[in-house]
Amino acid sequence: MGDQLTADVVIVGAGISGTIMAHRLAKGGAKVLILESGPRVDRQKAIETYRGALIKVPESPFPSSTAAPGPRVIDLEGYYVQEGPDLFKSSYLRLVGGTTWHWLGTTIRLVPDDFKMKTLFGVGVDWPITYDDLEPYYAEAEIELGVAGEGDLGSPRTTPYPMKPIPLTYSDKRIAGVIDGLGYTVTTTAQARNTDTYDERPPCCGARTCIPICPIVARYDASVHVKKAEDAGVQIVEEAIAHFIDIGADGRVSRIRFKRPDGTEHEASGKVYVLAAHAMETPKLLLMSKTGALPNGVSNLSDQVGRNLMDHPIQLSWALAEDSLAQSRGPLSTAGIDGTRGGAFRNATAAFRVEFGNDGWTWPTGGPMTTVGELVKLGLRGQALAAELSRQSARQLRLSSLMEQLPDPENRIVPAMDQLDALGIPRPRISYRVDTYTRDGMGKAIEVHEQIFDALGATGRKHDPEPQGAGHVMGTYRMGADPATSVVDAQCRSHEHDNLFMLGSGTFPTAGTANPTLTIVALTLRAVAAVQAQL
Amino acid sequence: MDRRGFLGGVSALFAASLVPACSDDPVVDGPLARFLSLSALLTGFENLPRAHGQIYLDALRASAEQSLALDELYAEAGYGRETSPGSLADLEAKGTFDDARLRAVADAIILNWYTGVYEGASGPEVATYTEALTWRALDYTNPPSECGGLTGFWAESPEG
Numbered sequence: 178m179g180d181q182l183t184a185d186v187v188i189v190g191a192g193i194s195g196t197i198m199a200h201r202l203a204k205g206g207a208k209v210l211i212l213e214s215g216p217r218v219d220r221q222k223a224i225e226t227y228r229g230a231l232i233k234v235p236e237s238p239f240p241s242s243t244a245a246p247g248p249r250v251i252d253l254e255g256y257y258v259q260e261g262p263d264l265f266k267s268s269y270l271r272l273v274g275g276t277t278w279h280w281l282g283t284t285i286r287l288v289p290d291d292f293k294m295k296t297l298f299g300v301g302v303d304w305p306i307t308y309d310d311l312e313p314y315y316a317e318a319e320i321e322l323g324v325a326g327e328g329d330l331g332s333p334r335t336t337p338y339p340m341k342p343i344p345l346t347y348s349d350k351r352i353a354g355v356i357d358g359l360g361y362t363v364t365t366t367a368q369a370r371n372t373d374t375y376d377e378r379p380p381c382c383g384a385r386t387c388i389p390i391c392p393i394v395a396r397y398d399a400s401v402h403v404k405k406a407e408d409a410g411v412q413i414v415e416e417a418i419a420h421f422i423d424i425g426a427d428g429r430v431s432r433i434r435f436k437r438p439d440g441t442e443h444e445a446s447g448k449v450y451v452l453a454a455h456a457m458e459t460p461k462l463l464l465m466s467k468t469g470a471l472p473n474g475v476s477n478l479s480d481q482v483g484r485n486l487m488d489h490p491i492q493l494s495w496a497l498a499e500d501s502l503a504q505s506r507g508p509l510s511t512a513g514i515d516g517t518r519g520g521a522f523r524n525a526t527a528a529f530r531v532e533f534g535n536d537g538w539t540w541p542t543g544g545p546m547t548t549v550g551e552l553v554k555l556g557l558r559g560q561a562l563a564a565e566l567s568r569q570s571a572r573q574l575r576l577s578s579l580m581e582q583l584p585d586p587e588n589r590i591v592p593a594m595d596q597l598d599a600l601g602i603p604r605p606r607i608s609y610r611v612d613t614y615t616r617d618g619m620g621k622a623i624e625v626h627e628q629i630f631d632a633l634g635a636t637g638r639k640h641d642p643e644p645q646g647a648g649h650v651m652g653t654y655r656m657g658a659d660p661a662t663s664v665v666d667a668q669c670r671s672h673e674h675d676n677l678f679m680l681g682s683g684t685f686p687t688a689g690t691a692n693p694t695l696t697i698v699a700l701t702l703r704a705v706a707a708v709q710a711q712l
Numbered sequence: 713m714d715r716r717g718f719l720g721g722v723s724a725l726f727a728a729s730l731v732p733a734c735s736d737d738p739v740v741d742g743p744l745a746r747f748l749s750l751s752a753l754l755t756g757f758e759n760l761p762r763a764h765g766q767i768y769l770d771a772l773r774a775s776a777e778q779s780l781a782l783d784e785l786y787a788e789a790g791y792g793r794e795t796s797p798g799s800l801a802d803l804e805a806k807g808t809f810d811d812a813r814l815r816a817v818a819d820a821i822i823l824n825w826y827t828g829v830y831e832g833a834s835g836p837e838v839a840t841y842t843e844a845l846t847w848r849a850l851d852y853t854n855p856p857s858e859c860g861g862l863t864g865f866w867a868e869s870p871e872g
Contacts, residue, residue: 507867553822
């Protein structure tokens with residue numbers, strides 16, 4: 178017999194939503210246990226690992242685990258079982274602290290229309306809540322993470338930002354200067370990046386490794402709430418891989434079974450259970466927990482678990498500006514265009530948000546390191562090489578438009594029962610297609626990118642013909658008012674199992690164009706009272 | 713914590729990575745000194761880290777073909793003669809890099825230093841990231857993962 182852990186609340190996943198929920202519950206006096214599939218991260222070791230990595234991608238700094246494997250952007254079929262027709266390109270981290278270890282830190286809110294897509298535009302579905310319902314929790318979430326910003330970015334506010342805005346880069350200001358008159362307003366991106374000392378964390382020093390890891394935690398990551406939760410008495414058990422949810426005769430969750438890396442079986446039980454294991458692992462766990470009584474898995478009478486998988490497919494474009502933008506300087510992104518996030522066109526094509534890069538061509542081409550190779554091929558050496566490398570790097574601009582994607586029940590993740598990991602747990606099998614709604618929107622984004630490139634006198638323009646992943650996995654256990662078409666209610670509680678809650682972007686009925694983390698946190702904070710009511 | 717306190721903390725945090733790998737010792741004669749001298753000529757940068765130079769030199773010497781080409785490049789550049797080594801301009805003017813083998817080894821040396829990556833026994837390996845010459849070439853910015861300054865330093869033109 179393995180361990181039999183007990184607590185008032187058992188949470189699966191020590192990422193941002195799991196640890197914030199745990200912290201709140203523990204402060205309220207509850208005994209909380211978190212099961213986390215991955216290991217802990219040593220920040221300094223991770224930075225050194227990143228520096229020493231030959232290929233520098235978001236996952237490079239972090240420990241990998243054969244017991245809790247995960248996707249890597251350079252090996253999209255190493256963990257995912259991809260059924261197509263399009264490749265799903267977004268990844269996540271199975272670690273104590275979760276995927277915020279390598280997030281950019283953008284914390285914009287959804288806009289009010291995002292909650293009413295069906296009513297206003299006849300596409301997608303409506304949320305069971307409105308923007309106004311969530312607004313107070315957005316404000317609370319901004320305080321919790323430490324958000325710097327200015328302006329409402331299309332989302333009405335009742336409170337000021339906790340911190341003054343991040344200063345725009347020289348590049349942002351140059352772009353803003355030349356596109357004046359095109360009808361677009363350059364906006365400062367709201368972000369969980371300190372512009373002053375906040376929550377005992379220092380202000381940003383421009384190390385520009387926000388992705389994959391901030392060396393000084395000026396950019397929030399969930400290690401902050403890991404510590405807060407543990408200080409409040411929460412027990413976090415790492416390398417505890419949940420693989421089965423048991424439902425009692427009363428229809429309530431009775432225990433969660435988990436494995437250790439050595440394959441041994443253990444269990445955890447409590448009064449309330451919270452799944453906060455990311456929009457990919459959470460539905461996988463629900464679907465793996467099939468029994469004769471629940472042949473579709475847990476909380477899946479609607480057959481919506483695992484369906485409606487969404488991302489913010491990215492239209493990536495890059496070009497060489499005529500003059501220096503002093504690129505490769507400052508945080509990875511500090512500004513963009515938000516005016517394209519709403520409008521009547523959403524009945525036919527996707528809304529999008531244009532993000533200005535500050536990291537040159539690092540993402541699209543691997544510059545400036547790859548630029549060296551190109552210049553050396555041209556015969557440049559010595560000081561001439563250094564000068565030209567500097568001149569070109571300063572002009573290398575990336576634009577990324579994050580596209581809205583509609584919920585499509587055929588876009589889904591299911592456990593691949595015939596493709597098991599080292600512990601015998603199914604890998605995620607993904608069916609995924611980026612439809613014409615989004616692809617037509619990508620065409621509109623290219624038009625905006627071209628206008629910006631025109632204004633900058635840019636040459637060597639490239640537009641990626643295929644969408645890239647944003648790392649914004651959403652929709653796979655969506656909330657709704659109707660149990661026939663959704664998995665959880667507006668408080669993130671399972672329609673079918675009273676003591677089961679699910680957190681994270683899997684609850685999003687539609688994707689909007691806001692990076693999901695702030696909304697994840699707002700929904701988590703909103704769910705706290707409902708969880709406490711079950712205790 | 714105030715801003716000064718923060719910077720002090722940051723300095724301590726990165727003290728190890730900010731210590732240059734090169735030493736202030738006068739360059740001694742020998743294979744490494746010669747390699748560092750040739751590297752400076754090819755890359756345009758002086759004071760190259762000796763530890764990294766040794767790694768790159770050893771990697772080149774591990775290949776018989778590149779080792780031979782390196783010796784020929786030394787000879788072309790005038791190392792081992794009474795006269796001082798020539799300049800990069802001299803080498804380019806006399807067509808040294810028209811020889812594909814000499815160009816290949818010269819390019820490999822440049823790429824080693826600029827990217828911090830070299831060809832190890834079983835494939836490419838990283839000798840350094842933050843001390844790769846690319847970041848010295850981009851003298852208006854800081855190497856990624858190292859602090860660049862106070863919040864907002866990026867807002868101004870690097871030219872001032």
